[in-house]
Amino acid sequence: xxxxxxxxxxxxxxxxxxxxxxxxxxxxxxxxxxxxxxxxxxxxxxxxxxxxxxxxxxxxxxxxxxxxxxxxxxxxxxxxxxxxxxxxxxxxxxxxxxxxxxxxxxxxxxxxxxxxxxxxxxxxxxxxxxxxxxxxxxxxxxxxxxxxxxxxxxxxxxxxxxxx
Numbered sequence: 685x686x687x688x689x690x691x692x693x694x695x696x697x698x699x700x701x702x703x704x705x706x707x708x709x710x711x712x713x714x715x716x717x718x719x720x721x722x723x724x725x726x727x728x729x730x731x732x733x734x735x736x737x738x739x740x741x742x743x744x745x746x747x748x749x750x751x752x753x754x755x756x757x758x759x760x761x762x763x764x765x766x767x768x769x770x771x772x773x774x775x776x777x778x779x780x781x782x783x784x785x786x787x788x789x790x791x792x793x794x795x796x797x798x799x800x801x802x803x804x805x806x807x808x809x810x811x812x813x814x815x816x817x818x819x820x821x822x823x824x825x826x827x828x829x830x831x832x833x834x835x836x837x838x839x840x841x842x843x844x845x846x847x848x
Contacts, residue, residue, distance in 0.1 A: 685733070685765040687712035693733060698724055713770040721758070721773050722783040728760060728769070729788060735760040735769055738785065741795035743803030745829050753777050756805060758785075784810040802827035 687707055694714060695702050701720040706713050716724055728735040739759040746753055752774035760769045773782065784807040785792040796807040797816040804825040807813055815822065 685762065685767050687767075690733060690767065690769060693731070694724065694728070697727055697731075711768050711770055713772065715772045715774070718773040718775050718782055721756075721771065722785065722788070724771065725758065725760070725785060726788055733762065734764060735762045735767075737761040737763055738789040738791055738795070739768070741785070741792060741799055743799045743805050743827065745803060745827065747829050749774075751776055754780050754803065754805060756782055756799065780804060781806040781808055783808050784813075786810055801825070804828065 690712055691705055701716045703715040739761050742757050744755040753776055755772055755774045758771040784796055796810055799805050800813055801815040801818050802825055
């Protein structure tokens with residue numbers, strides 16, 4: 685199974701959903717429409733493509749792109765053919781909600797809770813969406829790039845050391 689074969693299968697089944705694709709470091713990366721992500725992942729899991737292992741779900745934040753400020757990245761793996769796939773969706777800050785995958789992959793439970801905890805992304809249909817690593821009363825999502833990385837009272841470090 686090749687990246688071209690997988691991309692062709694996704695494009696054939698969901699022609700209006702694929703926004704872009706690339707192959708950084710040899711891994712097929714496909715950006716798709718947010719509203720279609722669950723249908724696409726369900727197809728990838730239950731079809732002959734057999735992407736039956738959800739490796740990771742994580743959030744990303746690009747404050748410099750208001751229409752695509754918040755993103756969710758899904759990593760899937762076909763273990764029989766040893767093929768990996770990265771799916772990305774993006775959304776604006778005003779519409780920060782996406783369908784949960786817990787009914788497709790039980791392991792998505794913790795990953796979605798972590799992504800909610802750190803980025804504030806809500807997963808519709810999640811059975812227990814609450815903070816998993818941060819304190820319940822924290823009041824903000826620490827991985828968003830709107831908070832300083834270092835304590836403002838420190839003079840030995842600043843955010844420029846972290847690429848900001």
